Structures are given as structure tokens and as C-alpha cells.
Amino acid sequence: MNETQLIDELSAALDDVTAPMRLPAGAAGRARARARRRRVTRGLAAAVPAAGLAAAAALLLASGGPQPLLTRPGAGGHARPGAGAHNPAPLTVAYVTSQEKAAADGLSNVIIKTTQGGTVTWSDPAIRMNRYRVYGPGGRLASDELESLTGGVVKPPAATGQAQHRLYVDYATRTWWRLTTRTGVLKDTPVSGSLPVPENNAGGQVSILGHRTVDGQDTIEVKYAPPRGFRPTKSSLWPTEYVWLNATTYLPVRTEIYGVGPVETTDLAYLPATAANLAIFRLTPPAGFTRVAPPPFRGDGQPGLGQIP
Amino acid sequence: MRRQSRAAFDEFVRMHGDSLIRLAYALCGDRGRAEDASQDALTRLYLRWGRLDDPLPYARRCVVNAAKDHWRQSSRRERRELRAARWQPQDGAIALDDQVVDRDQLIRALRRLPPGQRAVIVLRYWQQLLEPEIAAILGNSVGTVKSQASRALGRLRAELRSDLIAVNTREYQ
DSSP: OOHHHHHHHHHHHHHHHHTTOOOOTTHHHHHHHHHHHHHTOSOOOOSSOOTTHHHHHHHHHTTOSOOOOSSOTTSOSOOOTTOOTTOOSOOOHHHHHHHHHHHHHTOOSEEEEEEETTEEEEEETTTTEEEEEEEOGGGOEEEEEEEEEESSEEETTEEESOEEEEEEEETTTTEEEEEEEEOOEETTOOOSOOOOOOSOOTTSEEEEEEEEEETTEEEEEEEEEOOTTOOOOSSOOOOEEEEEEETTTOOEEEEEEESSSOOEEEEEEEEEOOHHHHGGGOOOOOTTOEEOOOOSOOTTOOTTSSOOO | OOHHHHHHHHHHHHHHHHHHHHHHHHHHOOHHHHHHHHHHHHHHHHHHGGGOSSHHHHHHHHHHHHHHHHHHHSOHHHHHHHHHHOOOOOTTSSOSTTOOOOHHHHHHHHHTSOHHHHHHHIIIIISOOOHHHHHHHHTOOHHHHHHHHHHHHHHHHHHHHHHHHHHHHHHHO
């Protein structure tokens, strides 16, 4: 067997052995979900608690539910420089982004609540649990899911060999199921407790647009935009993202992503991890609902992406 | 991410997803790991989706890296077993020429190559990529790709010879 024959045989052997391989259904959706969660992950709760964070979280909590923005982003001229009298530091890009990162890194003992469209998520990195509620038309609860992650090695941003336990309640079909899977080495999978900060914006423009009032809170508006001269193409887009950081804690309270499609808005709240708030991580299927077998997808499937019946 | 961008991503996955998981499987030889590696790669790809002129090379690079990561994470025991199964060929013991080598032997021999050499072999001779394309995917120079390909082919032949010795030894015992 000469070299050409060896290469031909090898190529044929690889054709044979890989022929049955097919990408599992829903892989694109799972990739989007993971990417979305990773994109908003920079601050998996660190072990070091930030001083005064609990008080800050309580202050944020007091703000109540989401309200419409008082001003629209990007128009300029709405800024109120100097409105943050409690924060005399100049609002430079370096200062604000470093504060934002420090706030995310120092977050602990809180439950992060995010609302995006009809999906509300609660995450507690300390106990590695997530609760997802998806609301359909008319605000009716469509599904409710509890996810907990146990075991493995969690070293942000990697999570290795952990077990994922899911309890899923489907209100449309009045069914529920449980599923436990063991994940492999998933370097890109945030465990929980993600905070929304723009994904790698290297080369892009960051601007501090000044103070805004969001949900009654004084916030600092930060704009992440493509670099100057960037020309979007069909397959190459660069979203412009606005982040509103609480002017005291520098934790994000709202993000908006602008593009050709609908604006993607996410509201965030930080709930103290009290016994009452931790009750969100208990889920019991409603009486009268039927237990069914879990759908055939891998354990890394994310809720609300269509692969769940 | 916008709807248009999302649709383009979904279309890309529809068109190239199977070839990416086949590449992952060729590199790591394990169905579960191949699925994890391709899923990893798609996640990384989506994070960069808006900023890539040609997503396919980047997706391949992600698959190769993810497959390497999985290989590194494989248990020491697994690697010990692989090493134990490897025969050291003796000089001139049995020539590969004129020997029949079945495809299972080829795949086993490929699996025993170091990850970098295996990636070069798979990308060059199975995926039919050019050396500069492979260099870009692996983050190496073209010269390194050439030398790795040459070394990998040599080692592959040596591995196959080892298998033949093992088979012949068993047959004569």
C-alpha cells in the first residue's frame, strides 16, 4: 500500500465511520441559548462578597417592577451630566466599565431575576438553581421549569461533569416530566446567575451617555456599538447594545439590543437570598397534571426553544 | 441578535451542521464527545456570528479546538489503555506494502495519533482543505502543517505496521 492508497483508504474509512453522524435536532437553538447566556455572563457569582451589596440589592428591590424608559437611547442630548451627585467620580469609559465588572464579580447572596419578553428567569449561583417561567399570549403561564445543577467542577466560566436535574411543567398539555442528565466538559456553559454585559466588544465603541432614570432608579447609560466604518452584511452584523447600570451599585438594571429585528429588552432585579425569596426554587407539579416521559433531547437543551413539547 | 442574523445562523447550521459533527467525530471518535464538541463550536460561532465574513473556517476551528479539549479531558486510564495497546514496530519486521489493511485498523491507527497530527490528517486528506486553510484553522504556520502531515503519515504507517505485527503474532501463537 503506497501513500496515495493509504490516504484513499483512510478517507473512505472516515466516510464510512462518520456517515451515521447527524447533528442532533435543536442544536442551533441550543447554541443560541448558550450563547445568549454566555453573552450575559461575566459575573458568575464570585466567592468574595462585595461590601454593601446586600444593601444595594435591597435598594434595587425597592424600585418595583419594570416601567417604560423615560428617554429613548441613542438620541443624545438626554444626558444629565452630574445628576449622580452621590457619585462624584467622572464618568469615563474606563471607570464605568471597571465598576461594572467589579459589581458583577462581587455579586453574591442574591437571586438574579431577568425578564425578557415572556420569559422570566430566577438564578441563584450559590445554590446553582434556575427557575424559568414562560408566559404566552394574554400573560398566561405556558411553562414552568426548575433546573438544578449538582456535582462536577464549577470553575467559571467552565462547568465540568455536572448533573443537570430538570422538572418541567407544561400548562398547555397539563403534563410534567423530570429529567436528569450529566453534562460533559462544557467550557461555554454558564451555570447560572448570569449578568448581562455585552459580549466581547473588542474593537467596538463604548460610550457613556450619562444619567437616565429607569424604573425610578438613577442609572448610567452605556452604549456598546460597532467600530467606526463597520459595514453590516447579510452574515455579519454587530448589534448595538445599551446597558443601564444602577448609578450606585453599577449592576445592570436593563439592557436593550438594537438591530433590524425587534428590540431585545431585558430587565434585571436582584433579590436578597432570603428564605421567602428562595422559595422560588421549589416547584411542585399542579394536582391533576399527568407525568409524561421527557422529550428526546440531550440534557444541554434549554427551555423555551421549541424542542420541548 | 436580530431575526435576520438568527435566520442566517440557522441556515448555516442546517447546511453545515452535519459536516461539523462528522468532523468532530473523526477527530475524537466518540459520539457523545462529538456532539458536545459540535455544540460547543456552534455556541462559540453564534457568539461571533455578527462579525465573521466567512463563518465556516471559524466553525471548523472551533470544532477542532473543542475536540482537542475533549481529548485532553479524557481519562488518564483511557490514554493508558491506548498506550498499552500500541505496539512498537521492529525495524524491517513487516512491510506495510502489499499488506491488506482494513478500515477498522485505519481508524484505530488514526485515533492513536496525537491530536494535532490527527487534525492535520483529517483536514488535509479527508476534508481536502489546503495547507494555508489548515494553518489558519489550527493557528499554525504552513510549514508546521506540512511537517505535521508528513510526520502523521509516517506515524500512521508505523501504527499500521504495529497492528499487522500484532495480528500476525496472534495468528501464529
